[in-house]
Amino acid sequence: MTTPTALIVMDYQNIHLTGRDRFAPEGLATHECLVHPAHFAEQVLHARHVRTGVKLELAGVRVFRGAPSQKENARMYAYSQAHKSEWTRNRLVSVHYRTLRYYWENNIRVAQEKGIDVLVALELARAAMDKEADVVILASHDTDLEPALEAAQRWSSTIIETAGWAKERILRPTPRVSHTALDGAAFVKSRDRKDYDKR
Numbered sequence: 231m232t233t234p235t236a237l238i239v240m241d242y243q244n245i246h247l248t249g250r251d252r253f254a255p256e257g258l259a260t261h262e263c264l265v266h267p268a269h270f271a272e273q274v275l276h277a278r279h280v281r282t283g284v285k286l287e288l289a290g291v292r293v294f295r296g297a298p299s300q301k302e303n304a305r306m307y308a309y310s311q312a313h314k315s316e317w318t319r320n321r322l323v324s325v326h327y328r329t330l331r332y333y334w335e336n337n338i339r340v341a342q343e344k345g346i347d348v349l350v351a352l353e354l355a356r357a358a359m360d361k362e363a364d365v366v367i368l369a370s371h372d373t374d375l376e377p378a379l380e381a382a383q384r385w386s387s388t389i390i391e392t393a394g395w396a397k398e399r400i401l402r403p404t405p406r407v408s409h410t411a412l413d414g415a416a417f418v419k420s421r422d423r424k425d426y427d428k429r
Contacts, residue, residue, distance in 0.1 A: 351378035
């Protein structure tokens with residue numbers, strides 16, 4: 231009997247920052263509590279297996295994330311490229327960047343993600359319609375993505391689910407979808423422990 235497959239579409243910054251705020255030790259810098267997409271996916275499938283009794287094989291992790299501009303911030307740009315290089319050593323992980331938007335606010339240069347939620351929504355719907363896996367799991371706490379979940383369910387017979395951190399906002403599209411919540415121990419196991427200053 232063939233093991234059913236799962237594809238995870240990951241809203242990276244949302245998962246990273248929400249996990250940091252919920253579980254990271256006080257005082258730990260944001261860049262020191264990165265989430266490794268492959269490790270995160272392993273924890274999602276493990277927790278789902280415990281919850282449902284059904285084992286899934288990972289078909290892929292599609293990561294969507296804002297990337298610093300090389301012109302605006304060459305150092306952070308280099309870090310983002312190092313992250314991508316490290317994470318995609320696992321052939322099941324793909325990383326899709328969109329350059330951050332920069333603007334001035336109160337004489338401070340501000341960087342902001344723009345358009346990532348749209349890319350995540352499009353990928354969720356496309357993967358579901360193309361039946362790339364038996365289950366497509368959206369990893370995000372961003373309620374702006376609820377319409378994408380609803381559309382994916384309307385347009386495809388693929389099973390659509392969500393995943394994220396325990397005690398954080400759960401997306402509630404209509405109809406509802408199954409949700410897998412990860413605890414603090416899963417956050418620890420999901421962290422990227424590589425020291426990117428020793429590249």
